[in-house]
Every structure is written in structure tokens, then in C-alpha cells.
Amino acid sequence: MHTLEQLRSGALAGITRLSLRAGLNTFPPEIYSLADSLEILDLSDNQLYTLPDDLPRLHKLRVIFCSNNPFTTLPVVLGRCPALTMIGFKSCRIEQVPAAALPAGLRWLILTDNCLEALPDALGQCTQLEKLMLAGNRLRSLPDTLAQCRQLALLRIAANKLGGLPDWLASLPKLAWLAYAGNPFCLQLEQDASQADELSDIPWHQLQVGALLGEGASGHIYQAGLADPLTPGEQTSVALKLFKGGITSDGLPRCEMAAALQAGQHTGLIPLLGRLRGHPQMREGLVMAQIDEGFDNLAQPPSLASCTRDVYPADRGFSLPVVLRIASTIAAVARHLHQRGILHGDLYGHNVLYRQDGCTLLSDFGAASFYDPDKAIAVALQQIEVRAFGYLLQELLAHCPAEYVAQPARSALATLQAACLATVPSQRPLFTDIAPRLEAICAMPL
Incomplete structure (x- = not known):
């Protein structure tokens, strides 16, 4: 300043x-x-x-x-x-x-x-x-x-008064990150998701809130202890996300919460334990499993210079087995979300948490949007997100050491990356095809 x-x-x-x-x-x-x-x-x-x-x-x-x-x-x-x-x-x-x-x-x-x-x-x-x-x-x-x-490449139109998505949106060759939740045309899907979750309520008085772990556009994440109601004095270490309310750059916190609930459980997602109830200031929140300290963000968010592309540390490198494990996990999570009618909207390296062994979690539903899998536009929306995955593959391969260049698995992964980045959106594969292709690539000898 x-x-x-x-x-x-x-x-x-x-x-x-x-x-x-x-x-x-x-x-x-x-x-x-x-x-x-x-x-x-x-x-x-x-x-x-x-x-x-x-x-x-x-x-x-x-x-x-x-x-x-x-x-x-x-x-x-x-x-x-x-x-x-x-x-x-x-x-x-x-x-x-x-x-x-x-x-x-x-x-x-x-x-x-x-x-x-x-x-x-x-x-x-x-x-x-x-x-x-x-x-x-x-x-x-x-x-x-x-x-x-x-x-x-990135379009944020959430929380407006749109009656639908324009037809030309599906033809944009480089669009990869789209957020449109909180508009009238998807309100019913959001309400259905919020009402259908089966998570238990966790009362505020059962939580002992500790240190602030991080802050995003939509809320604060704290370390917390969750009391065991059946065993006095016993606590489980958890993470608590308290939503701020109001508009963010991606959309509305209530839409993020609905998407996180609708996403359900997957090994590539941070487990949700319950929905917060009874906060003194009526703030909404989610209680999540606390992840291991060994996890780190795969990348940093885009800079002013890179605009829409993530920034990676100059010394960051990934072995081919780690690249394959990260890619396979994210593809499996994306397939899971798409089958549930959820577009993540922010499929970026900076929203991927990984360990050195390649164990991976996808986080942050702040830009997530709902769609009806039975509607004609559903495939086009999925193919938009596939391009984001293509960018992620491109970045992972760019940070994979040259010693792996001759590996058949790397060549197969590069071929998949090119397909995901096809400038004609309708020519991109869906995650229902990408996930098994990656499983096959992972089975190749290294």
C-alpha cells in the first residue's frame, strides 16, 4: 500500500x-x-x-x-x-x-x-x-x-436473472471454466439438491473451534474439535467451514453449499461429516474431515500475467506415476460429479490437493453449477469442463521430467490431453470415457 x-x-x-x-x-x-x-x-x-x-x-x-x-x-x-x-x-x-x-x-x-x-x-x-x-x-x-x-476461457455469470444459457456458449472453442449457479433457470435443481442431502446435523455446541486454517472467497476454514456425544471428553479433530454470505467472484455461498452436499462421498473428495446447526450468528457451515498435513496445493491461482492459467513453482516436478495418479483421481471425481449433475466450474490445479505420492483431493465448490443430465445441453456442459481437465493434463506433463518422454504411458496421456483440448467442443471425450482410458494407461508398464 x-x-x-x-x-x-x-x-x-x-x-x-x-x-x-x-x-x-x-x-x-x-x-x-x-x-x-x-x-x-x-x-x-x-x-x-x-x-x-x-x-x-x-x-x-x-x-x-x-x-x-x-x-x-x-x-x-x-x-x-x-x-x-x-x-x-x-x-x-x-x-x-x-x-x-x-x-x-x-x-x-x-x-x-x-x-x-x-x-x-x-x-x-x-x-x-x-x-x-x-x-x-x-x-x-x-x-x-x-x-x-x-x-x-473463463466466464462467471452466477447470481443474475438469466432464464437460460445461450446456444452459442457450447461452441466457444476455449471456454473451460463456467459458473452460472443462482440464476432462475437452475433454482429448482439447487433447491432439490439442498433438500435431498442425507448428512446429519452437527450442533454448534458440540464443536470447539480452534485456529484459522485458511480463508477463501466464500468462507473461513477452522480447525475444530468435534465432541463425541456418547463419550464425554472425547473429541475428533475436524475442519469447519463457515460461510460468509453475500456474493463472491464465483457466485453465492448457498449454491456452493448445495453443490458440496449433492457431491456426496468419493475418495477424491474431502469427506463431509455434517451440516452445521445452531451457530450464534445463524451462519451456515459444513463440518469436514481434517486432511493430513502432507497435502499441498498442486499450483497457485492465475496471476495478472497468466490471466486464466495457473502458476506452478519453477522447481515443481512430478514423476510419471504421480502424474497418472493425480490425473486418474481427478477424472474419476469429475465423472462422479457429472453423473450427479454437477459442473465443478473451477477444475484447476490450485483447487487440487496432493501428496508427494500422488494421493489427490479435489476441493472448492464455489463455482459449481447444477444441470439436468437428461437435457440436451448436458453433454456440452460436460465437454466445457473436459477442456479444463485438458489444461490440467498439459500442466502436469509440462512438469514431468524428460526421462519419461519415451514411455508409452506418457505418449498415451499426451494423446488424451490433445483430445480433451479439441477446439471443436463436440469432439472432446466425456469423463465416462476419460476415466477408463486413464485406468488403461495406468496399467501400462513404466
């Missing part, structure tokens, strides 16, 4: 990233002193409602964040910034997106948690768009011109 005093004194000369949170209600002109270096500008959590007409003076500006400001219109001046590729205006009050506000080179647009009822057709002219985040608005439809955005 920087200060206006630092900026005015010249202490920030030459920096490429500036972050100012100072209750600003006007754009500080001193920012222009950084015109020859500034690439990332973060003015979130201020009181701005407009941006100056001469903003393009920041001719190297690639990324701008203005979340949690009282904008009602996406500023038109953004469209004239020559190098701008990423725009983030989350949790403002935006009602309108003028066509002129969209720069030609836009790759990443975040308009989560605003007041949008429509988007301009001109969005389809942003042919470099890879990531579009629109959860928590009032959209009743998407512009058909979005079908021209052939680079679009």
Missing part, C-alpha cells in the same frame, strides 16, 4: 505498480508523474465516481482496479487507454457499460457485484477477451456477439 505523501515527495518515482487507499474522491494528478513507468494502478476502496479524461497519459497502464468505489457507469475514458488489458470494477454501483469504455485489447473484465441489467453488443468486438466475471448483477441475457470472443 502506498500513500499520497510518498507520491508527492517523489519517493515512488519509477514504480510499475501503485496502490492508493486514502478516501479519495478525485483522481490525484500526481499519478501522472509515473506516466513513463506505471503499469498497474489500484484505486480500490475509495470514493471515486469518475476518472479524468486525460487518463491515457498513463500510456503504459495495463491493469486498473477501482473496486468498491461509487461508480455508476464504467468510465468511457478506459476505452482510450492504449495499453489497457485488464479492468476490475467489482462491488461498485455500475448500471451501464458504454461501448466506448471497452479497450480493443481487453483480456480480463471484472464487473462482479454491480447493478448491470444489460451489456453492450460491442463486447463481442473484444476478441482478445479471456476472462469475463459478471456474477452478482441483474443480467437477463448475454449479448449474442459474445460468440465472437473465441479466446474466452
Whole structure:
């Protein structure tokens, strides 16, 4: 975090990233002193409602964040910034997106948690768009011109007022991560899932909440002790996820909870033990088995530079047996979810927990959505997620040592990866085919 005093004194000369949170209600002109270096500008959590007409003076500006400001219109001046590729205006009050506000080179647009009822057709002219985040608005439809955005890989349209998914969605060649829960057209499926679970209720008073283990967009995860009602003094170590409520970048916590419940039990999922009841502040939660300390995230989330692709540590490597075990587990879990009418929506390495021996768990249902397996669109939705799995295979193989290149199993896995990444979505296999193919590959001699 920087200060206006630092900026005015010249202490920030030459920096490429500036972050100012100072209750600003006007754009500080001193920012222009950084015109020859500034690439990332973060003015979130201020009181701005407009941006100056001469903003393009920041001719190297690639990324701008203005979340949690009282904008009602996406500023038109953004469209004239020559190098701008990423725009983030989350949790403002935006009602309108003028066509002129969209720069030609836009790759990443975040308009989560605003007041949008429509988007301009001109969005389809942003042919470099890879990531579009629109959860928590009032959209009743998407512009058909979005079908021209052939680079679009991630789309978040949860918690809007959509009556259905557009037909062109299934034809996007690179779409891999889709979240649409919390819209009217899938409300009944979500309600059915929430009411059908057979998990037991776990009263709040039986839990002794300990240290915070982690925090995600939708909630906090704590270590906890679960008292045994039949054996006084005995406790089982568990994990407790308390949901925050409200909108996240992926959707609604209640939809995440419904998906986690509907997912049921699988060796590749973190076991659910029960649904929390009786929290003092009426917060919802899930009680889960506590996983071993030996598990780690397979990757880190995408960076500003990678946009939609995960980031792996430079020294991370996986032997071929480990790659096969990870891939087989994730394919089996995805098949299990798809058979239950669940699209994970965020099938990424950063949501995969693994041990050094390849034991694997898929986590995080924050972007999960429901579909009816008997509807025509079901196959197309599954094939979208197959592309995400293809990316995961690509990343695993990229971190597999060269000594395995000549192995038949590696060659077979590369062939499967190419099939999963087919740019014609209808040509991709389904997980009902992928899982047994991986079982066969795993049986090959290594």
C-alpha cells in the first residue's frame, strides 16, 4: 500500500505498480508523474465516481482496479487507454457499460457485484477477451456477439436473472471454466439438491473451534474439535467451514453449499461429516474431515500475467506415476460429479490437493453449477469442463521430467490431453470415457 505523501515527495518515482487507499474522491494528478513507468494502478476502496479524461497519459497502464468505489457507469475514458488489458470494477454501483469504455485489447473484465441489467453488443468486438466475471448483477441475457470472443476461457455469470444459457456458449472453442449457479433457470435443481442431502446435523455446541486454517472467497476454514456425544471428553479433530454470505467472484455461498452436499462421498473428495446447526450468528457451515498435513496445493491461482492459467513453482516436478495418479483421481471425481449433475466450474490445479505420492483431493465448490443430465445441453456442459481437465493434463506433463518422454504411458496421456483440448467442443471425450482410458494407461508398464 502506498500513500499520497510518498507520491508527492517523489519517493515512488519509477514504480510499475501503485496502490492508493486514502478516501479519495478525485483522481490525484500526481499519478501522472509515473506516466513513463506505471503499469498497474489500484484505486480500490475509495470514493471515486469518475476518472479524468486525460487518463491515457498513463500510456503504459495495463491493469486498473477501482473496486468498491461509487461508480455508476464504467468510465468511457478506459476505452482510450492504449495499453489497457485488464479492468476490475467489482462491488461498485455500475448500471451501464458504454461501448466506448471497452479497450480493443481487453483480456480480463471484472464487473462482479454491480447493478448491470444489460451489456453492450460491442463486447463481442473484444476478441482478445479471456476472462469475463459478471456474477452478482441483474443480467437477463448475454449479448449474442459474445460468440465472437473465441479466446474466452473463463466466464462467471452466477447470481443474475438469466432464464437460460445461450446456444452459442457450447461452441466457444476455449471456454473451460463456467459458473452460472443462482440464476432462475437452475433454482429448482439447487433447491432439490439442498433438500435431498442425507448428512446429519452437527450442533454448534458440540464443536470447539480452534485456529484459522485458511480463508477463501466464500468462507473461513477452522480447525475444530468435534465432541463425541456418547463419550464425554472425547473429541475428533475436524475442519469447519463457515460461510460468509453475500456474493463472491464465483457466485453465492448457498449454491456452493448445495453443490458440496449433492457431491456426496468419493475418495477424491474431502469427506463431509455434517451440516452445521445452531451457530450464534445463524451462519451456515459444513463440518469436514481434517486432511493430513502432507497435502499441498498442486499450483497457485492465475496471476495478472497468466490471466486464466495457473502458476506452478519453477522447481515443481512430478514423476510419471504421480502424474497418472493425480490425473486418474481427478477424472474419476469429475465423472462422479457429472453423473450427479454437477459442473465443478473451477477444475484447476490450485483447487487440487496432493501428496508427494500422488494421493489427490479435489476441493472448492464455489463455482459449481447444477444441470439436468437428461437435457440436451448436458453433454456440452460436460465437454466445457473436459477442456479444463485438458489444461490440467498439459500442466502436469509440462512438469514431468524428460526421462519419461519415451514411455508409452506418457505418449498415451499426451494423446488424451490433445483430445480433451479439441477446439471443436463436440469432439472432446466425456469423463465416462476419460476415466477408463486413464485406468488403461495406468496399467501400462513404466
